[in-house]
Amino acid sequence: MAQTLTTRAGLALAAAVALVAASACGGGKDDDKSVLPEGETGTVHIATAFDQPGFNLFNSHHYRGFDMDIAFYLGEELGFTPKFQDVTHAQRERELQEGSAGMVISTYSITPEREKKIDFVGPYLMTSQGFLVRKDYDAIKKEKDIDGKTLCAVEGTTPSRVKMPSRTVMNEAPDYSTCVRKLQQGGVDAVFSDEALLYGYVEQKKNTKVPLKVVPNVNMGLLNRYGIGIPKGHPDDCRRILKALRKYLVEEWSSDIKAQLPALVATYPGNWENRFKPDPEDLNTYSSCRA
Numbered sequence: 001m002a003q004t005l006t007t008r009a010g011l012a013l014a015a016a017v018a019l020v021a022a023s024a025c026g027g028g029k030d031d032d033k034s035v036l037p038e039g040e041t042g043t044v045h046i047a048t049a050f051d052q053p054g055f056n057l058f059n060s061h062h063y064r065g066f067d068m069d070i071a072f073y074l075g076e077e078l079g080f081t082p083k084f085q086d087v088t089h090a091q092r093e094r095e096l097q098e099g100s101a102g103m104v105i106s107t108y109s110i111t112p113e114r115e116k117k118i119d120f121v122g123p124y125l126m127t128s129q130g131f132l133v134r135k136d137y138d139a140i141k142k143e144k145d146i147d148g149k150t151l152c153a154v155e156g157t158t159p160s161r162v163k164m165p166s167r168t169v170m171n172e173a174p175d176y177s178t179c180v181r182k183l184q185q186g187g188v189d190a191v192f193s194d195e196a197l198l199y200g201y202v203e204q205k206k207n208t209k210v211p212l213k214v215v216p217n218v219n220m221g222l223l224n225r226y227g228i229g230i231p232k233g234h235p236d237d238c239r240r241i242l243k244a245l246r247k248y249l250v251e252e253w254s255s256d257i258k259a260q261l262p263a264l265v266a267t268y269p270g271n272w273e274n275r276f277k278p279d280p281e282d283l284n285t286y287s288s289c290r291a
Helices: 005-025 066-078 089-097 176-185 195-204 235-251 253-260 262-267 272-276 282-286
Strands: 043-048 056-059 062-064 081-086 119-127 129-134 150-154 169-173 190-194 212-214 224-230
Touching (some): 056 066, 066 081, 119 272, 195 212, 253 262, 253 272, 262 272
Parallel strands (some): 043 081
Antiparallel strands (some): 119 224, 129 212
């Protein structure tokens, strides 16, 4: 089902209204007993960071980003309205375990450790881990150049757990906005995170006094696969989400990446889909369910 701009705008407005309603009520746990609504329509609380350009950004009552595009698509396919709520990376599992959210769609990498606590549907994107630096900074050209540098990573993310050279200083921050601000102010030499995520900041900061870039061909850690997190114990909902997500990879994935992450596409002309797009059949390999 192809999504039109009018449909997405309507869903975004509905999500914004839902967010205001949730804030007025002081929370959103009461109707989150299952992942998907039992009737033909309903609301699903979706936890996501609000400060990640290209993936999930809430600004001036508007939602924009690749993760949010996926949420809107799933809402269309499965008959629900997304109700977004801000979450730090360190709190993502807790949101699902405590019933505060029915889904987490927030650059959430599928890992064995996390799968012990929650279920995943995915992947919907693959990415290596790289380094974001100031555009005029050239002191990192190879992996060995990380030794002795000061890096910033976000608490509760896979990059924060990567073993670094002995003289590397790793600062942890609660969110990426803090890391990027430190980078632009000269407090750290680089932000270490998923390469795809970093291109959102390249685009956002390109016309600022301190533009940024991703260091080419320098990666550390493992390949990350982003998935949709859901509470354990909902196999039927898991399979429904999986089928809709597989359809999304075929129908909407490429156009949404082009719209939301133009700096990523420009960096890898002719090869960006091979680097970042999963095979739709990978969903049966990495998801907690099969469909």
